Amino acid sequence: MFGCDVISPEELRTRYRDCICVIGSSKYRQDILQQLLHEGFPNKNILYPYIGILFGIVGWQYFDYLTPEDNEIFIDGGVYDGGSSDDFIKWTKGKYKAIYGFEANPYCIERCKEYYNKNGIHDVEFVEKCMWNERAKMVFASTHSGASRISDEGNVVVEADTIDNVLSGRRATFIKMDIEGAEYRALLGAERTIKKYRPRMALSVYHKPQDIIEIPALLLKYDDSYKFALRQYSSTADETILYVF
Known part of the structure; x- marks a missing residue:
């Protein structure tokens, strides 16, 4: 979907530990941070918005799943x-x-x-x-x-x-x-x-x-x-x- 791969925490830790990991969830950011640290991902490579919210959108909301019909x-x-x-x-x-x-x-x-x-x-x-x-x-x-x-x-x-x-x-x-x-x-x-x-x-x-x-x-x-x-x-x-x- 949209060309994005879904990977496991283990793959993130082993293959991408030198990359920057961005936590984009406001509701679960603390839980995700704790899981990443538990998995051994470097804390210095985690971008963790504390006060602001890192927000992203994707897709054509309401209209990207169904195909229009006549009239x-x-x-x-x-x-x-x-x-x-x-x-x-x-x-x-x-x-x-x-x-x-x-x-x-x-x-x-x-x-x-x-x-x-x-x-x-x-x-x-x-x-x-x-x-x-x-x-x-x-x-x-x-x-x-x-x-x-x-x-x-x-x-x-x-x-x-x-x-x-x-x-x-x-x-x-x-x-x-x-x-x-x-x-x-x-x-x-x-x-x-x-x-x-x-x-x-x-x-x-x-x-x-x-x-x-x-x-x-x-x-x-x-x-x-x-x-x-x-x-x-x-x-x-x-x-x-x-x-x-």
């Missing part, structure tokens, strides 16, 4: 800055039928609309709501970052709705969700759409530890023919994507 209809859950909608268009080479963009963060809504207009993104229905399992008003932590989310400690009240309600029976072929822990609830609100059209999906499963188990289990209840693949897009604990096909 894709995309649901962009968590538009943020419009980048994922733009990536979708590149993925389909501009041959798509429609985009439904969900974004509830007031700081992002106007920026997203401007991005769509500036880049000539067409056939878009912009939904100024957060994805949920019912129509409701939700307390929302609104910030300038991509980590804005539904939260009891939020600073604004926004509208929430379900995919099923917004589509009202219309078709979807590809669903992307990166909505800061609301993914499971949003999938509950997409039951009719999923059962009727069997869309493929790219879902974030790193916001809550139970999601990596509970989300596939839910989708198999909707359609037991679904298959799954996991990919990790950062060197930290973030950006774990579940592909559903």
Whole structure:
């Protein structure tokens, strides 16, 4: 994958002991350091960020595992800055039928609309709501970052709705969700759409530890023919994507 070899700690110690070993994990950096020292790798050759985080990304998140089909209809859950909608268009080479963009963060809504207009993104229905399992008003932590989310400690009240309600029976072929822990609830609100059209999906499963188990289990209840693949897009604990096909 991506031309990277996976080697054992023993091979690292014996063949590469004169090289610099960079620990790129923030969550497990202490554990990795102790293992390397236990294996006898020279301490002076270990680059170990203590305060800062050494961060790396790889791959085309949401779009490097599946192949586009004709007339894709995309649901962009968590538009943020419009980048994922733009990536979708590149993925389909501009041959798509429609985009439904969900974004509830007031700081992002106007920026997203401007991005769509500036880049000539067409056939878009912009939904100024957060994805949920019912129509409701939700307390929302609104910030300038991509980590804005539904939260009891939020600073604004926004509208929430379900995919099923917004589509009202219309078709979807590809669903992307990166909505800061609301993914499971949003999938509950997409039951009719999923059962009727069997869309493929790219879902974030790193916001809550139970999601990596509970989300596939839910989708198999909707359609037991679904298959799954996991990919990790950062060197930290973030950006774990579940592909559903």
